[in-house]
Amino acid sequence: MTHNLTELLSKIFGFEEFKGNQKEIIQSLLAGHDTFVLMPTGSGKSLCYQLPALIMEGTAIIVSPLIALMKNQVDALRETTGSNDIAHVLNSSLNKAQLDQVYHDVSAGETKLLYVAPESLGKAENIEFFRQVKISFFAIDEAHCISEWGHDFRPEYRKIRPVVDEIGRRPIIALTATATPKVEHDIRKNLGILDGKIFKSSFNRPNLYYSVEKKGEDVNARIIRFIRKRPNKSGIIYCMSREKVMNLSKLLQMNGIKALPYHAGLDAKERSANQDAFLSEECRVIVATIAFGMGIDKPDVRYVIHYDMPKSLEGYYQETGRAGRDGGEGYCLAFYNEKDIQKLENFMQGKPIAEQEIGRQL
Structure with a gap:
C-alpha cells in the first residue's frame, strides 16, 4: 500500500x-x-x-x-x-x-x-x-x-x-x-x-540564545525591564513554587504587563482559560510551574525565563525548547543562587534512597 x-x-x-x-x-x-x-x-x-x-x-x-x-x-x-x-x-x-x-x-x-x-x-x-x-x-x-x-x-x-x-x-x-x-x-x-x-535527530537549536545570571535582590526589576524591552512578544516564566507563580504574576500585572498564572493548584477551568488567553495572545506572559507547556503548540514564544533553577538538565532543555519553535529567535534566561540548590535538595528529603540518588545525578 x-x-x-x-x-x-x-x-x-x-x-x-x-x-x-x-x-x-x-x-x-x-x-x-x-x-x-x-x-x-x-x-x-x-x-x-x-x-x-x-x-x-x-x-x-x-x-x-x-x-x-x-x-x-x-x-x-x-x-x-x-x-x-x-x-x-x-x-x-x-x-x-x-x-x-x-x-x-x-x-x-x-x-x-x-x-x-x-x-x-x-x-x-x-x-x-x-x-x-x-x-x-x-x-x-x-x-x-x-x-x-x-x-x-x-x-x-x-x-x-x-x-x-x-x-x-x-x-x-x-x-x-x-x-x-x-x-x-x-x-x-x-x-x-x-x-x-x-x-x-540533532538537538542543536541554533536559533536559541542561552544566558545564565546570578539572582540578586533586584531580580524582579530585571525581569520587568527584560519584558518591557520586548513589547508584544510572548514569553514563559518558570518558578519552582505555586506561591511564587501567583506573586510574580500579580507583580507583573501591577507593572502593566499582561501576565497570567498557571499551576496545578488552579481549578481546571481557570488553567484552561489562562492557557487559551496565552495561545490567542490576549495575555503575553505565562508565569508557571513546570506543569505548563508540555505539548503547547505556540510557535512564536520569544523567551523563556527560569526564575528558579530548573530541576534537571533534561527538564531545562525541554522547557527552554518551547522558545522559537517557528525557527525565529528565542532567548533563554536562567537565574541561579545557592538557595535554589538547597531547595532542590530539600525536595528530595524523605524520598526513597534510589530516587534521591537519581535526583542528585540529574
Whole structure:
C-alpha cells in the first residue's frame, strides 16, 4: 500500500515538505515496525503519529500524560480536518454522555486518533472496549515518563505494555524530546520494543540564545525591564513554587504587563482559560510551574525565563525548547543562587534512597 506522503502532508496539514526524518518515521510505522523517536521539542513529533493515524485503517491510541496537551491537539486536528469525530479524548474529565459519544464514534470507525491518559488506558471497561475495535497502532507520547531515570517519571507509564498485550499487540511508536542513553534503553525495554527502528535527530537549536545570571535582590526589576524591552512578544516564566507563580504574576500585572498564572493548584477551568488567553495572545506572559507547556503548540514564544533553577538538565532543555519553535529567535534566561540548590535538595528529603540518588545525578 503506497501513499504519496508529501501530497497528503500538503493536503491535510498545509506543509510543503517534511522536516528532518519525519517521513522515514512515518514510513516505518506504516510498514508495521515498532519505532522509537528521539526528537527535540518543536521539530514536529506529533505529526509522526498524526499523519499515519489518518491514513491507516482503524483508530490510533495516543497515550499522553496531560489533559491540556490532549485538548490542544484534538482541537487543532478537528480544525485542520474539519471533522469533530476525527479525534477524541478519553480521560477522567468526561461525563457519561461524552463517554458514550467517544465509544460510539470509535465503534463506527469515525475516530482516527483517540488520546488517552495512561490511567484511563488500564481501566477494565476500556480494555474490554478496545479489544472489540480495530486499533491501528499505539503512540506513547512523552515516553520519558516511563523511566525512573527521566526527569518526569510517572509510575502508571510502566504499566502500558502489559495493557497493550491484553488489548492485542499492534505496532508501538514511542516519542520523547529528552532521553539520555540510559532513559532511552529503559523506555525501549519497558515497552518491549528493543528490536524496533530507532530515529534520533540533532538537538542543536541554533536559533536559541542561552544566558545564565546570578539572582540578586533586584531580580524582579530585571525581569520587568527584560519584558518591557520586548513589547508584544510572548514569553514563559518558570518558578519552582505555586506561591511564587501567583506573586510574580500579580507583580507583573501591577507593572502593566499582561501576565497570567498557571499551576496545578488552579481549578481546571481557570488553567484552561489562562492557557487559551496565552495561545490567542490576549495575555503575553505565562508565569508557571513546570506543569505548563508540555505539548503547547505556540510557535512564536520569544523567551523563556527560569526564575528558579530548573530541576534537571533534561527538564531545562525541554522547557527552554518551547522558545522559537517557528525557527525565529528565542532567548533563554536562567537565574541561579545557592538557595535554589538547597531547595532542590530539600525536595528530595524523605524520598526513597534510589530516587534521591537519581535526583542528585540529574
